[in-house]
Amino acid sequence: MDTEAVRSFVRAAEFGQLQHAADELGVTQQAVSKRIAALERELEVRLFTRTARGVELTLDGQAFLPHARSVVAGVDRAVTAVRPGSRALRIDVLGLRSAQAVVLHDYWRSHPETDLDVVVLRVNDPRVAVAAVQAGDVDASFRTVTDPAALPRDVQMIHAFDSPLELLVGPRHPLAPARKLTPPQLRKHRIWVPGIAPRSEWAEFYDQLATAFDLRLDAAGPNFGNEVLLDALADSADLATLVGARDRYIWPTNHDLRRIPIVNPTLAYPLSLMFPRTNPHPGLRAIINHFASLTPLPETAWLPSWAMTPRRSADDIARR
Structure with a gap:
């Protein structure tokens, strides 16, 4: 399967416009259209329908999209893993003065050799952050999907700290x-x-x-x-x-x-960390281990309902 065709499909799905996808990929609209057409022939399904506004996903396209994002993210990570000067670990926090950013800063001060890129996704809906993780736009995000059943299978969520x-x-x-x-x-x-x-x-x-x-x-x-x-x-x-x-x-x-x-x-507000289930950034484990060393809550603490159910934590990851 042509991974650039898959990448073109993902970008077209995100923008809803072939031209916008082409602009981001640095190719012509015709090239994007040809790639997607070839992908549709290979899959033997239609991925898009054309509309006056651009393109919309078919049901098959909707089913294919999360897997396609995983393919693109996996390819990007594979290239990064062998490229000299591979990119920094990119983590989304709610704000640069938030507890998440403060904890990451404390970690970085103890490990200044860590190549860390702290970013703020200007989104409120955690599903948008999930999509950013799936697309490889960020390596991890401090967001919580309060209904675990709604979390895609290719994204893992752990309890980081409270x-x-x-x-x-x-x-x-x-x-x-x-x-x-x-x-x-x-x-x-x-x-x-x-x-x-x-x-x-x-x-x-x-x-x-x-x-x-x-x-x-x-x-x-x-x-x-x-x-x-x-x-x-x-x-x-x-x-x-x-x-x-x-x-x-x-x-x-x-x-x-x-x-x-x-x-x-x-x-207490429970903070979760979401990241890809497969091929997470290699620098992520050390930071997760750091979460496990943070002071726990006292025994008398109130947490929202979604945090009272069994949850996989940084301690669980650290013990592996």
């Missing part, structure tokens, strides 16, 4: 003097988490959290970034938000914001 939550408030907030807080103490206080995206894993997390502890979570308004959120907290006597204990936030000294741990139980 991120305890803290309450972040300004100096005039009534909870600001507290050294620690329990979930019942948060009730009736407005907890602002702007920009919770529908279909995201964190939307499901916050929904379960609010229900479990009767919390007043406010997702109103767009997310204008951390600086705007921190300014609002500093100026307010009743506004609070939730942040991960390992998340990195920086604010002016005069903001005098307070990060207060939540205990009995500790509220």
Whole structure:
């Protein structure tokens, strides 16, 4: 099977346009069309139907696509494995100040020889991140598909580590003097988490959290970034938000914001890592081993429902 024909099919499926696929591959539209036609003859099925907008996958094309992505990713990895100066390990994190990025930075400081490329996919739907892993655009992604049955067979997902939550408030907030807080103490206080995206894993997390502890979570308004959120907290006597204990936030000294741990139980966000089931990047195992060395949660901890089921963890991988 012509792997460049398979690559042309994958790119055409992603763009929905033969010309866009040709532009990315650096060939003519006619060349892409010929490759796909040859692939269809070899498979004895039609992969696309032509529309006024471009091309759409047939049912056979939809069935073939995840396998085709795996073929392309495997070829790319094979070439990279023998190419001098092979590319860095590319890992998607939610944000460069997120717990995931902080943990990776801690690892890199201890292993500066690691060729690591930390990127941020600007997507909220974890299925898009799955597709990026399948396509080889990233080697791994810190995203969670909360329904394991929906995870493609060619993508593996493990539990990486858990991120305890803290309450972040300004100096005039009534909870600001507290050294620690329990979930019942948060009730009736407005907890602002702007920009919770529908279909995201964190939307499901916050929904379960609010229900479990009767919390007043406010997702109103767009997310204008951390600086705007921190300014609002500093100026307010009743506004609070939730942040991960390992998340990195920086604010002016005069903001005098307070990060207060939540205990009995500790509220924790579970972080998963997705990567190809076959031929993962060779640099990934050492980082997974590093996750296994992180401090575990205390015994009294709350996690969302999907994290309470048996899950394969970094410890399991490290023991292999």
